[in-house]
Structure formats: structure tokens, C-alpha cells
Amino acid sequence: LRLEQTLRRVMIEKFGEDNLKDHFADTRDTLCYATNDNQDATYELLETDGLITTERGICIAVMSADCVPILLFDRRNNVVGAVHSGWRGTVSKILEKTLWEMHRVFGTRGEDLYAGIGPSVSMESYEVGEEVIEEITRSFRNSDVLTPIKNNKAKLDLWKANTIQL
Numbered sequence: 001l002r003l004e005q006t007l008r009r010v011m012i013e014k015f016g017e018d019n020l021k022d023h024f025a026d027t028r029d030t031l032c033y034a035t036n037d038n039q040d041a042t043y044e045l046l047e048t049d050g051l052i053t054t055e056r057g058i059c060i061a062v063m064s065a066d067c068v069p070i071l072l073f074d075r076r077n078n079v080v081g082a083v084h085s086g087w088r089g090t091v092s093k094i095l096e097k098t099l100w101e102m103h104r105v106f107g108t109r110g111e112d113l114y115a116g117i118g119p120s121v122s123m124e125s126y127e128v129g130e131e132v133i134e135e136i137t138r139s140f141r142n143s144d145v146l147t148p149i150k151n152n153k154a155k156l157d158l159w160k161a162n163t164i165q166l
Contacts, residue, residue: 049083049084049085050081050083050098052079052098054077054080054106060081061082062083066120066121066126067085067086067120068083068086068159069118069120070095071083071118072116073115076107076112077108079108081102085158086158087132090161093139093165095165099166117159123157123159124155126155126158127149127154128153128154129152130152133152133154145157145160
């Protein structure tokens with residue numbers, strides 16, 4: 001909460017309170033467009049893991065702790081995206097869904113895209129149990145995003161799993 005308050009304060013200082021339309025993504029497997037027309041749809045915007053917009057003056061962001069924040073920019077079409085990808089979002093491929101939607105709606109192409117994967121829990125620190133292992137294995141066949149350890153657990157590399165989706 002303190003980080004969100006600090007971020008909000010800094011953004012208000014930079015953009016001005018009247019000009020700032022800020023919405024923070026939570027932990028759902030949905031994608032939403034941030035526009036001036038839906039600026040009051042706070043609940044809808046808070047219940048999403050992916051935000052995209054082409055409108056100037058709209059600030060989109062995601063909050064994360066252990067989860068992976070990903071920022072996207074299509075330089076040709078001036079589309080920006082913000083994705084929150086925890087293990088559930090990674091399994092459901094929220095990043096891939098966001099990229100496909102950017103392509104479908106705005107014509108985004110890989111060669112025009114910049115992507116920044118932000119800090120999150122590292123593979124060395126992220127131990128998961130059988131439920132997560134099963135879901136990741138189903139979603140990422142033949143990849144090395146999991147490193148088995150003792151007691152039917154594994155270390156999960158969220159960075160690699162999301163990089164695969166790019």
C-alpha cells in the first residue's frame with residue numbers, strides 16, 4: 001500500500017491530478033482497454049491482468065510483488081500495454097493474449113514491439129508445489145521453466161516462461 005501511495009503521489013506531481021487517469025491491474029486473467037471513455041470503470045480496470053491503450057494522457061500500470069510486471073510499446077502504432085503475470089497469469093498466457101489483442105486491434109507486429117520484463121521473484125527463490133507444477137507442465141510443454149527439487153517440488157522461472165510468450 002505504501003508503494004502504491006508513493007507511486008500515485010509521484011505521478012500526480014508529474015502529470016497533475018486532473019490529468020492523471022491511473023488504474024492498477026490486480027490478479028485476474030482478463031484484458032482491458034484503458035480509454036478516456038471508461039475512466040470511471042475503476043472496478044473493471046482493477047479486475048484485469050492486462051491493460052492496453054493508444055490514448056495519450058492515460059497512465060496504465062500494474063502492481064506486483066513476486067509477480068512479473070511487463071511493459072509493452074508498439075512504436076509504429078503508439079500502443080502501450082502493461083501486463084501483470086503471476087503463475088496463474090503465466091499459465092493462462094496473459095502476455096501472449098495481450099500481444100495477440102494488440103495485433104488484432106491495432107496491427108502490432110513483433111518487429112515494432114519493445115517489451116520490458118520487470119523485477120519479480122527469481123527462479124532461485126520461487127519454489128512451487130505439485131498443483132503449480134502440473135499447470136505449468138500442461139501450459140509449457142517441452143520447456144525448461146521448471147527445475148525439479150526434492151519433495152515433489154520445483155523452482156519456477158517466471159521470467160523465462162514469459163519470455164517464451166514474446
